[in-house]
Amino acid sequence: MLAPRERDATAWYCTAGGARAVVVRDGTLPLVALNLRIAAGSRNDVAGRGGTAHAVEHLMFAGSVRRGRGEHLRFVQSHGGVVNAVTSVDWTRFSDVVSPSLAGTVLRRHAEGIAAADTALTDANLAMERTVLVHERRHRVTNVGYGDALERVAARLYPPGSPYGRPAMGVEEEIGGVSVADCRTFLARYYRAPRANLAVVGDVDPDRVADDVYALLGAFAPGAELVPADPAPPRSSGPVGRHREVVRTSLRTKMFLGYRLPSESGPGFAAARLAGFLLGRGPGARLVDRLVRRGIAAHVSVRVIGRSGDASVGLIEIVPADGVSVPDALRAVDEAVVEPPTGREWDRARAVYRAAWLEDLDSIVERSDGLSLSLQLHGAIDPYRYHETWLSTVDMSEVVGALRYWHPDARRVELVYRHD
Amino acid sequence: MTELAPAPAGTAGSRLAVVDQDAGVCLCTASVAAVHRRLVAVRVSVPGGPLYEVPDRAGRYSAAVRGLLLDDTTGPALVESLGALGITPTAGATPSAVYLDILGPREVIHRGLRMLADRIGVAELSVPAGRAGAAAALFDVRRRANDSGTFAVDALRAARAAPDGPLARVPDGTVETLAGLRPAHARQALRAIAAAPVHVIVAGDTATGYREDLAGWVDDRPAVVAPPVVPRPVLRAAPERRCRLAPRRAGQAYLLWGTLRRLDGVADLIALELAVHQLAGWTGSRLWRVFREEQRYTYGLSVTVEPYHLDGELYALASVGMAVDADRVSDVGAALTDETGRFVAELRAAEIAAAATRLLRAEILYHDKTSGLMARTARLLVGGFPADLSEARSRVLLAVDPDEIRDRMVAVLDPTLITIADRSAP
Numbered sequence: 001m002l003a004p005r006e007r008d009a010t011a012w013y014c015t016a017g018g019a020r021a022v023v024v025r026d027g028t029l030p031l032v033a034l035n036l037r038i039a040a041g042s043r044n045d046v047a048g049r050g051g052t053a054h055a056v057e058h059l060m061f062a063g064s065v066r067r068g069r070g071e072h073l074r075f076v077q078s079h080g081g082v083v084n085a086v087t088s089v090d091w092t093r094f095s096d097v098v099s100p101s102l103a104g105t106v107l108r109r110h111a112e113g114i115a116a117a118d119t120a121l122t123d124a125n126l127a128m129e130r131t132v133l134v135h136e137r138r139h140r141v142t143n144v145g146y147g148d149a150l151e152r153v154a155a156r157l158y159p160p161g162s163p164y165g166r167p168a169m170g171v172e173e174e175i176g177g178v179s180v181a182d183c184r185t186f187l188a189r190y191y192r193a194p195r196a197n198l199a200v201v202g203d204v205d206p207d208r209v210a211d212d213v214y215a216l217l218g219a220f221a222p223g224a225e226l227v228p229a230d231p232a233p234p235r236s237s238g239p240v241g242r243h244r245e246v247v248r249t250s251l252r253t254k255m256f257l258g259y260r261l262p263s264e265s266g267p268g269f270a271a272a273r274l275a276g277f278l279l280g281r282g283p284g285a286r287l288v289d290r291l292v293r294r295g296i297a298a299h300v301s302v303r304v305i306g307r308s309g310d311a312s313v314g315l316i317e318i319v320p321a322d323g324v325s326v327p328d329a330l331r332a333v334d335e336a337v338v339e340p341p342t343g344r345e346w347d348r349a350r351a352v353y354r355a356a357w358l359e360d361l362d363s364i365v366e367r368s369d370g371l372s373l374s375l376q377l378h379g380a381i382d383p384y385r386y387h388e389t390w391l392s393t394v395d396m397s398e399v400v401g402a403l404r405y406w407h408p409d410a411r412r413v414e415l416v417y418r419h420d
Numbered sequence: 421m422t423e424l425a426p427a428p429a430g431t432a433g434s435r436l437a438v439v440d441q442d443a444g445v446c447l448c449t450a451s452v453a454a455v456h457r458r459l460v461a462v463r464v465s466v467p468g469g470p471l472y473e474v475p476d477r478a479g480r481y482s483a484a485v486r487g488l489l490l491d492d493t494t495g496p497a498l499v500e501s502l503g504a505l506g507i508t509p510t511a512g513a514t515p516s517a518v519y520l521d522i523l524g525p526r527e528v529i530h531r532g533l534r535m536l537a538d539r540i541g542v543a544e545l546s547v548p549a550g551r552a553g554a555a556a557a558l559f560d561v562r563r564r565a566n567d568s569g570t571f572a573v574d575a576l577r578a579a580r581a582a583p584d585g586p587l588a589r590v591p592d593g594t595v596e597t598l599a600g601l602r603p604a605h606a607r608q609a610l611r612a613i614a615a616a617p618v619h620v621i622v623a624g625d626t627a628t629g630y631r632e633d634l635a636g637w638v639d640d641r642p643a644v645v646a647p648p649v650v651p652r653p654v655l656r657a658a659p660e661r662r663c664r665l666a667p668r669r670a671g672q673a674y675l676l677w678g679t680l681r682r683l684d685g686v687a688d689l690i691a692l693e694l695a696v697h698q699l700a701g702w703t704g705s706r707l708w709r710v711f712r713e714e715q716r717y718t719y720g721l722s723v724t725v726e727p728y729h730l731d732g733e734l735y736a737l738a739s740v741g742m743a744v745d746a747d748r749v750s751d752v753g754a755a756l757t758d759e760t761g762r763f764v765a766e767l768r769a770a771e772i773a774a775a776a777t778r779l780l781r782a783e784i785l786y787h788d789k790t791s792g793l794m795a796r797t798a799r800l801l802v803g804g805f806p807a808d809l810s811e812a813r814s815r816v817l818l819a820v821d822p823d824e825i826r827d828r829m830v831a832v833l834d835p836t837l838i839t840i841a842d843r844s845a846p
Contacts, residue, residue, distance in 0.1 A: 028457065029787055070713065073703040078774065080781020097785060128716065135719035139743045143672040145566040251566060282508055283489065283499035293490070293552075298559050319559070344504070351506030355524055358458045363789045 011206030012381075013213050017193030017222035020375050021213050023206040024199070026364060032103040032202030033368035036110060036216070038092045039197065039376045040190035042170070043163035043309055051133060051170020052182045054087040056121075056191075058129045059183060060094070061085070064120040066112050076106065089168050090264075090308045091376060097365055100203040107200075107212035114219035117191065121183045133175050141169070145251050146417055150305070150315070153258035156243045156413040157313060164310045192223025199371035199381075202364050243413045248420040252298075252319055255326060257333065258413040259314035261405050264306030265377040270390060271402040276304045276314060278341055278349035278399065279406060281356075286345060287316065290336040296324050297332075308377055314406060326416055334408035341403075346396050354391055361388075444617035444644030445634060449626035450797040450810075460529040460624035461794035464536065465519040465802075466616045471586045471730070477605050479557050479593015481518045484545060484609035485511040487553025488520070491539075493546040498539055507532040512560075513591035515577075515728050516802060518613065523791050526625040530633050538636035543614035550603030558598040561590065568674035569722055569741050572665060572841045577737055579660040579839050580680035582653035586730060587680065587737075617644050619801065623794035654730055655682065661836075662753075665843040673746045673844030677756045678739030679837050683727075685734060686805060690816050691828035692738050693725050698775045699763050699833075700740040706763050707740060710755070717752050718742040727803025734804045738832075749844045756840060764830050769822035772829070780817040783810060 013021040045052045063069035076083045081098035096106050141147040151167045158165040170178070198216060200209065262268035280287045280302025291297035299319040306312045320329040341349070360366040374384035404410065440447075473480060489499045489509055502509050507524030509532075522532050545553075564570045574590050581587035593601075618638065622630055659680075683689050700707035701723040711717045721742045728735045744752045786796040797810070805812055 029784060031784055031788060070703055077702045078704065078778060080778050080784075082782075082785060097788075099781065099784075128713075131716040132712065132719055135716070135743070135745075138672045138745075139719045143568075143743065252562065282503050284497075284503035289500075293492075298555065348500075348503050352503060352508065355459065355506035355508065358525060359523070359789070359791070362457050362459050365788050 010381075011210070013210070013217060015193060015214070015217045017217075017220060019193040019196040019198070019217035019220050020379070021198035021200065021217055022371055022375065022381050023204060023209060023213060024201045024367070024371065025204060025206060026201055026367075027203045029364060030100055030203050031364055032098055032100050032200065032204045033365045034096045034098070034103065034106060034110075035199045035201075035368040035372040036094045037197045037199075037372040037376050038094075038191055039090070039195035040186075041088045041091050042166060042168040043089050044186065044190055045163065045166070045170070046182065047161070047163075047166075049174060049178055049182050050166050051175040052178050052186050053092060054169045055126065055129060055133060055175070055178050056183050056186050057085050057087045057092050057094075058133060059120045059125055060113060060117060062120050062125040062129060064113070064116040066116040066119075069125070072109060072113065075109070076102075081106075087168060089164060091373075093369070093372070095365070095369070103200065103202070103204050104209050104212040107209060107216050111212075111215040111219040114191065114216070117187055118184065121180050121187065123180055126178070126180055126183065130175060130178070133169070134172050137169050137172060137175070141167070142172075146249075146254055146256075149256045149317075149415060149417075150313070152245060152247070152415050153256055153315065153413045154313065156245065157258045157260060158310060162310065164307060189223075191220065193217070193220040194223055196220045197372050197375035199368045199375065201368040201371065242411070244416065245413070246416045246418055249417040250420060251417065253326065253419045254417045255318045255320070255329065256413075256415040257316040257318070257330075258415070259316075259405055259410055260311040261304060261314045262312060263308055263310065264312050265308040268402065269306065269312060270387070271394065271398040272312070272314065272405055273304045274349060274353055274391075274394065275399050275402040275406060276302045277353045277356075278345055278403075279337060280316060281349075282352045284348055285352075287333065287336055291318065291329070291332050294332075295321055296329055297321055316406075326418070330414070337403065337406045338408065340400050341396060346399070349399075350391060350394075354388070357388060357391065440631065440638075443634075443638040443641075445620065445631065445638050446617070447620045447631055448622070448797060448801055449630075450621065450623040450793050457624055457790060458525055459523060459790045460526045460622065460626075461521065461523045461791045462529065462533055462623075462630070463519050463521050463619075463621040463794055463798045464533075464540075465517045465619040465621065465798060466613045467517050467619065471516055472612070473589070475584065475589065476597060477601065478589045478597040479554070479561070480601055480605040480609040481613065482511070482513040482557045482592040483550065483553035483598065483601055483606040484613060485513075485518050485520055485553070486556040487545050487549035487551075487606050488539065488610060490552045490556070491546050491549035493548065498535060501535055502532050505532055509536070514802065515587050515589075515591050516730055517619075519798070521791075521794070529624075530629050533630065533633040534636065537634045537638070540610075540614050541637035541641070543611050545603075545607045545610045547603040547607075550601075550606035553606050554598050554601045554603075557592045558595065561592050561595055561598060564590070564592075565595075568743065568843055569676070572674055572676035572741055572843055573678070573724060573737070573739055575663060575665050576676055576678045576739055576839055576841050577680060579663045579841065580656060580737075580837075582656050585654045587654055587728065587735065615641065615644065619798075621794055621798045621801065623797060624790045654733070654735060655680065659837060660839055663839060663841050665841055671746065672743050673749045673842065674741065674743050675749065675752055675756065675843075676739050676741040676841040677760070678737065678839055678841070679832070679834075680737040681735065681832065681834075681837050683734045683736055683832070686812070686816060687825070688828055688832060689725075689727055689734065689736055689803065690813070690820070691825050692736055692832045693779065694772060694775050694820075694825060695829040695833050696723050696725055696738045696740065697779060698767070698771060699760065702778065706759055707756075710759055711742065711752070715755070717744050717748055717755070727799070729802055729804040736803075746844050749842060753840055753842065757835075757838075760833065760838065761835065764833055767826055767829065769826060772820070772822040772826055776817045776820045776822075776825075780814055783814055786810075
């Protein structure tokens, strides 16, 4: 085990197996946020077994030889804390927000949980979770207005066969086919030290929790290096030209335009995200100004969804105003995105981006999330720590360059939910 | 086993810092340690709003505040001016108030608040802005209808509130009323807002200066006269026990169990919070255990408690909602009634004490995000809590007498006042 390098506000831990942790002391509030991120998600599901990563995430709470079903959630909540877990394409995240006196205990509980995880993967547990997984998919995707938009866009934005084109929580038909053996294989292969990244932020003394941190990191078995353990997705530049899909809906007509942006772990992502802010974040953004204020759209927004193993996704959402056709709305978008930023737009975009960044920094919970992600993407926390420095020094030419990803000539997917 | 002490109520405090009755200003600050907190959240809230709307013009106050942000006839729109500072403004309405929120870096927040106050002080809204405000409110109303949970809560409110009462209507209006609004209605509403008393809630770095920022609005205006209270019934004499909502999708239905009732003060509100929390608000609760873990009816349950202070009385809406398969609606509906009855019958003092401790410890979670703390403080203020807000609630929870509160919990879960809203295919 390596000794922590910093012993003031931040301490850094790394085990010989490659598991990493950072502990940041912040005494603002009597809270501690723990964020454990496993660098494996739905992209690691075997084709045809979509939902395996998600099932494993659920099974971590399903009861093992160490504790009963749901016991960890009840334990943390009984002390006024919060527990959450999310499976994404590139990672699976387990988070707790607890009082400072519980931080060490929760770390140890997670260590025990990881060590005994295999015993939670039983037929009985999986049978129970399958029903819950199906309910969750219906609750979050199937029965939500436009809920499957990102899935539909991703399916066409990435080349055929790419794991990035598959739904992160799987589809109902495949969830039913996920077996205990699938889950065991996933757990053994991916819940390993090189993929474990932990961030702890809050009113905690790094020295006092050091043993607990090492206990958790040490619970992960050493494994093969991260690369090339991931299945290599078929890489290409994505769809050529434009792909359009039209879906009938009883709701209002709404369009989603999907673009390929740089990978979240590589250069260019931050500039692409800032370009997204310029285009569509906040009431004074360009697309809001050109489309909503001029009566072409009832609503416009822009999202950037980071992906680390392939292109990230840029998404423009447009609700055409009553009486405005889809082609007219698309034309207005295309005309708006080609212009270089004005000085006023540039200043506004940076100000709004900075405020959004500060909002995350102000939050102990969000900071723990950002730090664990930085560990996964970069193996370090400096990119996260010094992001504001980048923002204050970024040149407009970088963002002008990044606007090309949103250009009408860029490859994109057009998804139209047309009111029937 | 290490003794786990409950977290203290928090290092943050809420205070009514300044009351300037002559100018009709009430300033409430929720302090957070300045270290690392670089954002400040401010809510400018004007009591009234939907309370004073006639039914066929519901939504005009919401349209007014939204239009205010968009009005660019005399210069750059507020949204653009504030955006240039990195401040994101939003506008909305509750059953008893309209509000404007700004969230931004502390070094510019005073400028932003001054901009906002000066603009309100002009008390004029252009015709295009009135239209734009109504369109913005209409968009949000239509979006709410697509979310089963929100739609069901609105329907619950309508099922239990008196038809012509203030709680019967969605604060932002309806598709019909907003479509029929004329710009003049929104303009009239803005004039009323400019002349009304105002609450300002600040969370974050609460150094002085916020009262001064309001000068362009509140100083030198005619003496504020609180809008007349229109006496009308708030609740139905005979509330609907079951209401069917327009179905959205056949695959999955949505059930909402809830109540809307008058409360006998803060102690009743705490009792209602405890009751709903212990019934369905955490993974160890009865409904979570039965509905998700045992019967697997649903993925999760969502719990809301909304207090309203109206005409000197305290009301609250409490609900438990869940999405279920369409073919299980009857089973789940019956189970909701059965399990609530069992919950009341089997409620024990030890459980109540534990629930109070959980809520007490969880209070600090609201302080993590500045915007969340501001919204929480504003809600408590509207709900009629005393001047020291979150500390008062924490004191009540710390001192809760389980036997006394149990009687209140049973009373607030009066089965004759429970409605089940059902959004499923016929």
